[in-house]
Amino acid sequence: MQLAEKQVVVVGGSQGIGYETARLAAQAGAKVTIMGRSPEKLQAARDRLGEVQTAVVDITDAAAVHQAFAAMQHVDHVYIAAGSFVGGKILDGAVDHFRAALESRLWGSVHVIQSAASKIPAGGSVTLTGGLSTDRPVAGAWVTAVATAAAEQMSRALAVELSPIRINAVAPGWTDTPMWDAIFGEAKQGAFQEVAAKIPTGRLATAEEVASAVIFLMCNSAITGEVIHTDGGHRYV
Numbered sequence: 162m163q164l165a166e167k168q169v170v171v172v173g174g175s176q177g178i179g180y181e182t183a184r185l186a187a188q189a190g191a192k193v194t195i196m197g198r199s200p201e202k203l204q205a206a207r208d209r210l211g212e213v214q215t216a217v218v219d220i221t222d223a224a225a226v227h228q229a230f231a232a233m234q235h236v237d238h239v240y241i242a243a244g245s246f247v248g249g250k251i252l253d254g255a256v257d258h259f260r261a262a263l264e265s266r267l268w269g270s271v272h273v274i275q276s277a278a279s280k281i282p283a284g285g286s287v288t289l290t291g292g293l294s295t296d297r298p299v300a301g302a303w304v305t306a307v308a309t310a311a312a313e314q315m316s317r318a319l320a321v322e323l324s325p326i327r328i329n330a331v332a333p334g335w336t337d338t339p340m341w342d343a344i345f346g347e348a349k350q351g352a353f354q355e356v357a358a359k360i361p362t363g364r365l366a367t368a369e370e371v372a373s374a375v376i377f378l379m380c381n382s383a384i385t386g387e388v389i390h391t392d393g394g395h396r397y398v
C-alpha cells in the first residue's frame with residue numbers, strides 16, 4: 162500500500178509495460194497520469210483504467226514534456242516506458258534513422274527528468290527502461306543496444322547526482338506487448354515460440370511481470386542506481 166495517494170506518472174502509459182505499470186499503481190491507490198503521443202490510445206487506456214489523468218506528449222519534444230509537468234505541483238514517482246526498437250545495420254542506414262533511438266530513450270528521458278526533478282520529494286523515484294540488448298546485442302540492432310545501455314548507465318550516474326531522488330532502471334527481455342505486433346504482425350506467435358525455447362524460464366515475460374518490477378523499484382526506498390532484469394535469464398544463454 163506504499164503507493165496509496167502517491168502521484169505516479171507513466172510516460173508511455175497507454176499500452177504494454179507502461180500501461181500495466183499504470184494499472185498496478187492505480188490498483189495500489191496511486192493517483193496516476195499516463196502520457197503518450199496518440200490521443201486515441203490514451204483514451205482507450207483510460208476507458209480500461211478508470212480514474213487516470215492523460216496528457217498527449219511526445220517525449221522527444223522538450224517543450225511539450227516541460228508543459229505537461231508544469232501542470233503538476235507534485236510528483237512522487239515517474240516511470241519512462243516510451244522508447245522503441247530501432248533496427249538496421251550501421252553500414253546500411255542513415256544517421257537520422259539511428260538517431261531516433263537515442264532521441265526517445267536518452268534525450269527524451271533527459272527532458273522528463275529536467276521537467277520533473279524539482280517536483281519529486283526525497284525518496285521519490287524515476288525508473289528508466291533499458292533492455293536485454295545491453296548485455297546481449299544482436300547484429301542489425303546496434304543502436305537499440307546503445308540506447309538501452311545509455312538508459313541503464315544513466316540510472317547509475319544520476320543516482321549519485323540527483324540524490325535523494327532515487328533513479329533506477331528495468332531491463333526487460335522479450336516481453337509480449339503490442340510493440341511486437343507492429344514488428345512481426347501475424348508471425349509474432351511463431352517468433353515468440355522460437356525465443357521461449359532458448360531461454361532458461363522457457364517463456365516470455367508478461368507486461369505485468371515487468372511492471373511489477375517497476376512498482377517494486379518505486380516502493381523500496383533503499384534502492385537506487387539499480388537495474389532489475391526481467392529477461393528470464395536470457396542474457397546468460
Ligand SMILES: NC(=O)c1ccc[n+]([C@@H]2O[C@H](COP(=O)([O-])OP(=O)(O)OC[C@H]3O[C@@H](n4cnc5c(N)ncnc54)[C@H](OP(=O)(O)O)[C@@H]3O)[C@@H](O)[C@H]2O)c1
Nearest residue numbers: 173175176177178197198199219220243244292336338340
Ligand atoms: N516488449 C519487449 O520485448 C521489450 C524488450 C526490451 C525493452 N523494451 C522497452 O520497454 C519499453 C516499453 O515497451 P513495450 O513493449 O511496452 O512498448 P509498446 O507496447 O510499444 O508501448 C510503448 C508506449 O510508449 C508510448 N510511446 C512510444 N514512443 C513515445 C514517444 N516518443 N513519446 C511518448 N510516448 C511514446 C506508446 O504510445 P504512443 O505510440 O501513442 O506514443 C506506448 O504507450 C520500450 O522502451 C521498449 O523499447 C521492450
